[in-house]
Amino acid sequence: MSQNIKNVAVIGAGAMGQGIALSVALADLKVTLIDVKQEFIEKGINNIKRMLDSRIKRGQLTENQVQTYLGSINGQTNYQNLENTDFVIEAALEKIEVKLKIFQELDNIIKPEAILASNTSALSISQIACATKRKDKVIGMHFFNPAHIMKLVEVIPGYHTSHQTIATTQSLSSLLGKTAVVVKECPGFLVNRLLFPYMNEAIYALTEGLASINQIDETALQFGLPMGPFTLMDMTGLDICLDVNEFLYNEYGLRFETAKLLKLMVEHGFLGQKSKAGFYLHDNQPNTPKQVNPDFIELLASLKTGNKPCVKFDFNRVILPMFNEAIYAYQEGVVELADIDIAMNYGCGLKRGILSLSTDNGLAWCLEQMGNYHKLYGERFRPSWLLKKMVHAGILNLTKNANSANLSLVK
Ligand SMILES: NC(=O)c1ccc[n+]([C@@H]2O[C@H](COP(=O)([O-])OP(=O)(O)OC[C@H]3O[C@@H](n4cnc5c(N)ncnc54)[C@H](O)[C@@H]3O)[C@@H](O)[C@H]2O)c1
Numbered sequence: 428m429s430q431n432i433k434n435v436a437v438i439g440a441g442a443m444g445q446g447i448a449l450s451v452a453l454a455d456l457k458v459t460l461i462d463v464k465q466e467f468i469e470k471g472i473n474n475i476k477r478m479l480d481s482r483i484k485r486g487q488l489t490e491n492q493v494q495t496y497l498g499s500i501n502g503q504t505n506y507q508n509l510e511n512t513d514f515v516i517e518a519a520l521e522k523i524e525v526k527l528k529i530f531q532e533l534d535n536i537i538k539p540e541a542i543l544a545s546n547t548s549a550l551s552i553s554q555i556a557c558a559t560k561r562k563d564k565v566i567g568m569h570f571f572n573p574a575h576i577m578k579l580v581e582v583i584p585g586y587h588t589s590h591q592t593i594a595t596t597q598s599l600s601s602l603l604g605k606t607a608v609v610v611k612e613c614p615g616f617l618v619n620r621l622l623f624p625y626m627n628e629a630i631y632a633l634t635e636g637l638a639s640i641n642q643i644d645e646t647a648l649q650f651g652l653p654m655g656p657f658t659l660m661d662m663t664g665l666d667i668c669l670d671v672n673e674f675l676y677n678e679y680g681l682r683f684e685t686a687k688l689l690k691l692m693v694e695h696g697f698l699g700q701k702s703k704a705g706f707y708l709h710d711n712q713p714n715t716p717k718q719v720n721p722d723f724i725e726l727l728a729s730l731k732t733g734n735k736p737c738v739k740f741d742f743n744r745v746i747l748p749m750f751n752e753a754i755y756a757y758q759e760g761v762v763e764l765a766d767i768d769i770a771m772n773y774g775c776g777l778k779r780g781i782l783s784l785s786t787d788n789g790l791a792w793c794l795e796q797m798g799n800y801h802k803l804y805g806e807r808f809r810p811s812w813l814l815k816k817m818v819h820a821g822i823l824n825l826t827k828n829a830n831s832a833n834l835s836l837v838k
Contacts, residue, residue, distance in 0.1 A: 428591060428594065429591065429594040429595040429597070429598040430513065430540065430542070430591065430595045431513070432456065432513045432514045432595065432598075432599050432602070433456060433457060433511075433513055434456065434457045434459070434511045434512050434513050434514075435451045435456050435457070435458050435459070435512070435513065435514045435515070435516065435599075436458070436459040436460075436461060436509055436512045436514075436515045436516070436537075437451065437458060437459070437460050437461070437515075437516050437517075437518060438461050438462075438515060438516070438517040438518060438519050438529055438533075439461075439462060439517065439518040439519035439520070440460050440461070440462040440467050440468050440470070440471025440472070440502065441462075441467070441471070441518065441519075442572065442573075443518040443546055443570060443572065443574050444460065444462070444471060444518040444519075445471045445474050445475050445478075445574075445575075446478075446570065446572070446573045446574025446575040446576070447516055447518055447546065447570055447574045447575075448460045448471070448475060448500055449475045449478055449479070449496075449574075449575040450570075450574060450575045450603040450604065450605070451516075451603060452475075452496045452497075452499045452500050453496060453575070453603075453604070454602045454603050454604065455499070456499070456602070457499050457501075458499060458500045458501065459501050459502075459503060459508070459509065459512065460472065460500055460501070460502045460503075461502075461503055461504065461505075461506070462502075462504060463504060464504060465502075465504055468502035468503070468504065469502070471502065472497070472500060472502050475497070475500065476493075476497060478575060479493045479496060479497065480493065506532060506533065506536050509533075509536055509537050510537070510538060511538075512537050512538070512541055513540075513541055513542070514541060514542045514544065514595070514599060515533055515537065515541065515542070515543045515544065516544045516545075516546060516568055517529055517530070517543070517544065517545045517546060517547075518546040518570075521547060521548060521549070521550065523550050523551075523554065523555075526545060526547065526550060526555050526558075527554075527555065527558040528558075530543055530545075530555050530556075530558040530559050530565065531558040531559065533559075534558070534559035534560055534561060539561065540564075541564070542564045542565075542566065542592055542595055542596065543559065543561070543564060543565045543566075544565070544566050544567065544568035544596060545565075545566075545567055545568070546567075546568055546569060546570055547567060547569070548569065548619070548671075549614065549615065549616075549619075549671070549674060551585070551612065552565065552566065552567040552583050552584070552585030552588070552612050553585035553586040553587065553612060555585070556585045556586070556587055556588070562585075562586075562587035562588075563587050563588060563589040563592060564588075564589070564592050565585060565587070565588065565592075566582065566583065566584055566585065566588050566592050566593065566596050567581065567582070567583025567584075567585070567612065567616070568580055568581075568582060568583070568596055568600070569581035569582075569583060569610075569616055570605075571618070571773075571774050571775075577773070577774070578604070578605055578606050578773040579605065579606055579608065579618070579769075579770060579773035579774035580600040580603075580605040580606070580607045580608075581607075581608055581610045581616045581617060581618065581770065581774070582596045582597055582600065582607045582608065582609045582610065583609075583610050583611070583612050583616055584609065584611060584612065585612050586612070593609060597609070606769060606773045608762065608766045608769055608770040608773075609762070609763075609766070610756075610761055610762050610766075610770070611759075611760060611761045611762070613756070613759065613761050614674065614675055614678035614679065615671070615674075615675050615678075617756055617761065617762050617767070617770050617774075618770055618771065618774035618775055619671060619675075620675065620752055620756060621749045621752050621753055621756070621767075621771060621781065622659075622749070622775060623668075623671060623672050623675050623683065624682065624683060624748035624749060624751075624752050624807070625656060625745060625746060625748055625749040626656045626659065626660055626668065626672075627672055627683065627684075627685060627686050627689070627748075627807075628744065628745045628748045628807065629643050629647075629655075629656035629657065629745045630656075630686035630688050630689050631686050631804070631807075632740060632744060632745055633657075633688065633727075634686060634687070634688045634727065634730060636727075637738070637739070637740035638740035639719070640655075640657045640706050640707070640719050640723075641717075641719065642740070643655060643656065643657065643740075643742075643745065644656065644657050644658055646742040646745075647742070647745075649742075650742060650746060650779070651777060651778040651779035652775075652776065652777055652778075653775070653776035653777075653778075654776075656745070657705075657706035657707065658706075658707070658717075660689075660699060660705065660706065661699035661700050661705035661706055661707055661709065662699065662700055663699065664698055664699050664700075664701055665689060665692050665693050665697060665698050665699050665705050666693050666698050668689065669685065669689050669690060669693045672685045672689065673685055680806075681805070681806035681807065681809075682748075682752075682806055682807055682809060683807075684806070684807060687730055688726065688727065688730060691726050691729070691730065692705065692706075692723065692726065695722070695726060697720060697722070697723065697726075704720045704722070705720065706719065706720060706723060707719055707720055708720050738803070743784075743796055744800055746781070746784065747784070747793065747796055747797055747800065747808070748807060748808065749781050750781050750782070750784045750785070750793060751793075751797055751808070751810060751811055751814065753767045753771075753781050753782065754811040754813050754814045755811045755813075757813065758811050758812065758813035764782070764825060767780075767781065767782060768780030768781060768782050768783075782825040785824040785825045786824045786825065786826050789823055789824060790814070790817055790818050790822055790823060790824050790825065791818050791823075793814065794810055794814050794815060794818045797809075797810040797814070798810060
């Protein structure tokens, strides 16, 4: 049974807090938006107003509706008047000491039945929960940027999180118009855990000179991704990509070994859109065709890649690590099989679903390809044991019909 939610507090009025507060207001709930300085609150609320105004221009909202939504958001720089708060969504800095302090303080102030959620990208929900005396009521609620537009919320129960807290977080997510996918706490949760081996492998293929940036990006579009891996990395920021990939490498080991070219790009200050140059140039000239960063070619030449395997570029080499990681996550009980494609669709716009690789080519083909690449490139392609087990058990693909059979295989 889920709890009734009427009043929500959002902690942090930055990029994510603004989008989350807007989603909450649009769901006709009351929002208290909290940040450390009045100027941050004002900036946050001004940005929310701008986002609402753009909906007036598009004919989606009236001036009166916008005033009502804005009236439901109250900004403040303290924890006063939170006695009626039913649910808190924390979207402050990604620093464990900041989050522990916020959770500890809120725990002493808000009513005992209220739920405390964190929008952390990578920190441990179980650890954050231990800063409170309500560990069963602490949960991860991972929105995607921009939070008022992206439909996915990864709902991440920690070690102590209760079923009721999960149910309430799921029902709040749907009130906000989001699709909630429950992902058990693990490094990278689901979407980032699946995206990074794919982006990393695209860099390896590029480093080997098997295909150009444009070719790889275009093949990704043909596969059903909304943008290619190099466009996505430039948008995200190569420094952030490096940090996240190194984090995943430290947690999961060689499967995530970071491509040297990424480190080199960051060392040379090629960070993507924010530094005006990454894999592509970003000179902000409207209507100019995308231009590959010429300096990256020099960096590439400086990398001694040794004897390259004599193979042609095949996009499967780049996308299979995503597929394999999805099976690893399923193998670990992190996610339901049926939720994987939903998460990848709503979280990163992958229209055809990653499990379709098994439907199109057969599960045995996926294993065979992984095995071939494993021989060529090593641990990044070690197939999950569940993939082998399913193939040995005669499972042909991961369509809906096969789901129930596969489920019993993992238990
Ligand atoms: N930006 C993304 O794409 C993205 C996506 C998913 C999750 N996240 C996570 O969301 C959180 C926020 O990210 P962001 O991009 O909005 O950051 P941001 O830097 O834009 O905003 C953070 C805000 O939190 C405020 N803040 C800091 N300490 C605070 C405190 N003690 N109390 C209240 N407010 C405080 C800051 O003043 C700032 O306004 C992080 O944990 C991040 O990892 C970010």
